[in-house]
Amino acid sequence: MTNSESRERLVRAAMKLVEEQGVKALSTRAVCEEAGVQAPALYRLFGDKEGLLDAVAEAGFERYLGAKKALEGSDDALADLRSGWDGHVRFGLENPDLYRLMFGRVTAEGMVRGPMGEAKAMLRSLVGRIAAQGELTVDVETAADLILSANIGVTLYLIDSPEEDRDLGLSDVSRDSVTGMISSREVRTKSPLAAQAAKLRSTLAATEDCGLTKGEKALMEELLERLAG
Known part of the structure; x- marks a missing residue:
């Protein structure tokens, strides 16, 4: 062999x-x-074992990048960004232990080289398309860092949440909050009421003890989601 x-x-x-x-x-x-x-x-x-785990993490990124590259882009870069966010979360939930290993072993050098560097370059390219459409409200690098850190954070949070308590709507709220911060289209299309409702729903979803029962909180989130939409 x-x-x-x-x-x-x-x-x-x-x-x-x-x-x-x-x-x-x-x-x-x-x-x-x-x-x-x-x-x-x-x-x-x-x-040693650590070297083997580094190789497994790299193989995990190759799988992750393969799924990213298989996605067909559209003429709407912002829609592609939202779809990419959802795909990232889905990959994490389908491969929880592998995902923890992958993103738990990324070094500062790994953020600019290797598979993680390639993943970030793909994200920068997508954000650049949003900028080319005249819809980016911050610079490309800041937007990419914000998206990636938030996407990883919410995915890890959902992975570590008990399945019976896991609220996948938290990912949607986080995604919409981030795209709202970086995209002028999101700012233009949201009324003041919708923007406030989205902000309140995000805060409510992230608050464990809000003084409401589980049913009351679910109802409030549903109403706020309707207003935000």
């Missing part, structure tokens, strides 16, 4: 175990057994 084949087997096995058991339960012994590769090969190729 070549080094390339051993490497591919080990990364694939480690990713499978991460997705099934989580990072904390991963052991080099289990990876080697799953991959059918001897332990010395793992240490020769990756150095």
Whole structure:
């Protein structure tokens, strides 16, 4: 078996175990057994378990980028941005342990190089299209940083929320808040009442103890969503 084949087997096995058991339960012994590769090969190729996890995170980004590149763009860059946000959250919820590993191992250098750097470059390009349409209210770099940090934050929050209490509407509110901050189209199309309703719904969704029962809070959020829309 070549080094390339051993490497591919080990990364694939480690990713499978991460997705099934989580990072904390991963052991080099289990990876080697799953991959059918001897332990010395793992240490020769990756150095140690941390090196293997770096490779798994990189493979996760390759999967993530593959899904991004498969999306067909439209003539509406802002609509593509909103769709990309939703796809990012969906990827995280479908691959929770892998997502935590990927974004938990990104370094400052990784933000500008490698798969994460490529993902951010794709986002910058999309934001640049919004700017070219004359609808961007901040510079491209600031907008990209704001979108990415908010998108990752809300995805991690939803992943770590118990499924029975998980409010996917929080992602919609966060997305709309961010696009409202960076897009002149969003500002133009929202009436003062709609803008205030969206802001209040965002605050309410993020507040655990708001003095309302669960049913009252759900009703209030529904009414505010209608006003904001």
